[in-house]
Amino acid sequence: MNRFVAVLAALALGACSRADEPAAGPAVSPPTAGVTDAMIAAAAGGEWLTHGRDYSEQRFSPLQQIDPATIGELGLAWFADLDTARGQEATPLMHDGVLYTSTAWSKVLAFDAATGRQIWAYDPKVPRETLARACCDAVNRGVALYGDKVYVGTLDGRLVALDAKTGKLAWSKLAVPDQDSYTITGAPRAAKGLILIGSGGAEYKARGYLAAFDWATGKEVWRFNVVPGNPEDGFAGEGVNAKAMEAAAKTWGGEWWTLGGGGTVWDSIVYDPRTDLVLFGTGNAEPWNPAAHDRGEGDALYTASVVAVDASTGQYRWHFQETPEDRWDFDSNAPIMLADLEIGGKQRHVALHAPKNGYFYVLDAETGEFLGARPFATQNWTTGIDPKTGKPAINPEARYEKTGKPFIALPGGFGAHSWHPMSMSPQTGLVYIPANEVAVPYLAKKDWKESAIGYQTGLDGAPVSMPADRAVRSQAAAATTGSLLAWDPVKQARAWVVPMKGPWNGGTLATAGGLVFQGNAGGEFVAYDAKTGGRLWSFPAQTGIVAAPMTYTVDGEQYVAVLAGWGGVWDLVAGTLASKAGPVRNISRLLVFKLGGDGKLPAPPPLSKAVLDPPAFKGTAQQVARGGDLYARYCSVCHGDAAVAGGLNPDLRHSGAIGYPDTMKSIVIDGALSHNGMVSFAKALRPADAEAIRHYLVKRANEDKALENRGS
Missing domain, CATH: 2.140.10.10 (Quinoprotein alcohol dehydrogenase-like superfamily)
Structure with missing residues (x-):
């Protein structure tokens, strides 16, 4: 050879x-x-x-x-x-x-x-x-x-x-x-x-x-x-x-x-x-x-x-x-x-x-x-x-x-x-x-196209996100x-x-x-x-x-x-x-x-659990489907799978912004919180997309509120 x-x-x-x-x-x-x-x-x-x-x-x-x-x-x-x-x-x-x-x-x-x-x-x-x-x-x-x-x-x-x-x-x-x-x-x-x-x-x-x-x-x-x-x-x-x-x-x-x-x-x-x-x-x-x-x-x-x-x-x-x-x-x-x-x-x-x-x-x-x-x-x-x-x-x-x-x-x-x-x-x-x-x-993801901002993975994240299902969540946690x-x-x-x-x-x-x-x-x-x-x-x-x-x-x-x-x-x-x-x-x-070290840490602040109190869902199934798709691609990497955050970044199910279309637009499209790291997504999204994401978040918050009420 x-x-x-x-x-x-x-x-x-x-x-x-x-x-x-x-x-x-x-x-x-x-x-x-x-x-x-x-x-x-x-x-x-x-x-x-x-x-x-x-x-x-x-x-x-x-x-x-x-x-x-x-x-x-x-x-x-x-x-x-x-x-x-x-x-x-x-x-x-x-x-x-x-x-x-x-x-x-x-x-x-x-x-x-x-x-x-x-x-x-x-x-x-x-x-x-x-x-x-x-x-x-x-x-x-x-x-x-x-x-x-x-x-x-x-x-x-x-x-x-x-x-x-x-x-x-x-x-x-x-x-x-x-x-x-x-x-x-x-x-x-x-x-x-x-x-x-x-x-x-x-x-x-x-x-x-x-x-x-x-x-x-x-x-x-x-x-x-x-x-x-x-x-x-x-x-x-x-x-x-x-x-x-x-x-x-x-x-x-x-x-x-x-x-x-x-x-x-x-x-x-x-x-x-x-x-x-x-x-x-x-x-x-x-x-x-x-x-x-x-x-x-x-x-x-x-x-x-x-x-x-x-x-x-x-x-x-x-x-x-x-x-x-x-x-x-x-x-x-x-x-x-x-x-x-x-x-x-x-x-x-x-x-x-x-x-x-x-x-x-x-x-x-x-x-x-x-x-x-x-x-x-x-x-x-x-x-x-x-x-x-x-x-x-x-x-x-x-x-x-x-x-x-x-x-x-x-x-x-x-x-x-x-x-x-x-x-x-x-x-x-x-x-x-x-x-x-x-x-x-x-x-x-079928017919995936690159975007000007965000992840470029070619995956469809919405259909495989964690559902609001007690049994599925328990099984996933156990594994x-x-x-x-x-x-x-x-x-x-x-x-x-x-x-x-x-x-x-x-x-x-x-x-x-x-x-x-x-x-x-x-x-x-x-x-x-x-x-x-x-x-x-x-x-x-x-x-x-x-x-x-x-x-x-x-x-x-x-x-x-x-x-x-x-x-x-x-x-x-x-x-x-x-x-x-x-x-x-x-x-x-x-x-x-x-x-021999004898130092002590100060007492930690008490853990508190925020209570879900979302606005009523008034969107359409089409908006939720669109919003879920966009959330999975652009938002989940920072705010968590299925809109459930881990604690470091804001949990958007609890956000006051999801009740107000103009506020959501000002954050997602206009970049009102860019100084905190939440930049404008106007390169990839339109105001109607921000509204679809908002409806998805409201829907998800209401789903998880229902689980809480049932003792999940």
Whole structure:
């Protein structure tokens, strides 16, 4: 087999061997003072210098002062109230006694790590109307430390560098192609003098990419585009990746580039010093429904994949596609970790990945060779995976655009595991995964057309929204769960599992003290025995925790820190299921614990349940049908499935505006609340559409009021 044929064969299987050696990249000088590559790689026990602690992103700390024997003495050392009452998803970093964290709306704070004294604060002043293009709340997953600077990606698409001592702006760079379809919510990574960052926006009209910027100046050094552009323009503009883009273009159909194509790199980025590669996960192809924009029946490379590029130049090296033909929003953006394991009797340097699609993958970190995959959660979108190639056999019923019928997928778009970081302990050999069991219905929209604003998924959401039916809601709630799953990546099997009341629980931290820490959606921060999963300690956080904890030492004393604050896409979209783990509210705080800590939180405000008191329904069946269709497409992503909000954004069944046509028009069409993030939808909707949505909301409110009156 000659080299050309071999490369084509590897492409067909979804993994490519090492490409030609890349050309030398632009000269970038890494920092020699402050936080350096050597420091991140060495990962001194007392500090936490990058998102996953070190370049392996295993989130394992060698600290062991806090262990099963001492955990009972763990208490609150200090806390800091935050001024951003949205979802809090960041992992704090600690260097030289200073704790750095981002919060919602891309704000950055620096604290004395021992006392909690605030040292400085930075607000990038993200316009609140940015929420209209942010699929999943105004969240931010963390900062990067490098040299003498702190880096944050802002929701409106900037990469910002701050002086680490003062918080003053060093430079700011618009990192996204435009500020209409793109956002940034992920944590930057730093290596080899570069700051690495991607973007969100795949449900809009974004073209996924990973970009590298000079740490000192903000100058862009390279950019790898996940999705190829228009073939008629040629691929010379892709530079060292021209051949990779030309190969990918053959796997797409239609005019995919006109909607961007998706494939956004909105979270997982890992630098591997051993191979000098950057590994990253990519989002799903767009629209979700392949028939909506005729993107064809090909694999749509390099979406829903793990991709590796040369760290210095961004040149393509290999990829492995986990979900070809992705039509279920199975992003591969879940965190990737590196490890050295004995696989099949041979020591291998591997990448471990548990993405949304429910399979746990083991890949060779240097070549992308598929080494194995097993389902770690319930899945019905495949009938199995080829044990040699890793190619999934797609369940014919899962191709909903072909059947014309609804398909209830397990997992659904929320994922068997999403962005919530997993951790690994070399002591136990186990990976600790925040897992979900959440089914999602999919139905292709007939005669779908793109719009100037809002989601571009090609789905028909109204017919599959949660009905006002007590039995259906009860069944859906019973089937919606979560767990803390300990997974053996060598045996590819569960070691133990801790069931949770609901999904969307926080990321995990493993320590040499034999512990696993995790917050949950029910408002607890918990420590478990890493070997058995036994519950050893808990703290009532007063709000749901979705972020991952970290740990550090100051003056020989170990601390554990976690951001608390309920929110994110589950709370926004899940409707009646959003509070499955129990009624929670957003009380955004940074919580820091140590042995002997005796701090106390102030009493939380009492939970109150708003009483439905809607106006009488006076619309027509045609208006309700039209309004339901429009609500599902344009409104449900922020205000919840079937008009039931999770608590973070307003529940429109309770809104006073639904009783007044002029008020509804002023909000939906005229943009009266743009300053609060509710922008005008005049680009897509007319006044008659706003009136139809109003009648739908009134109808839904009256339906649920009737259920309440019957004791539902």
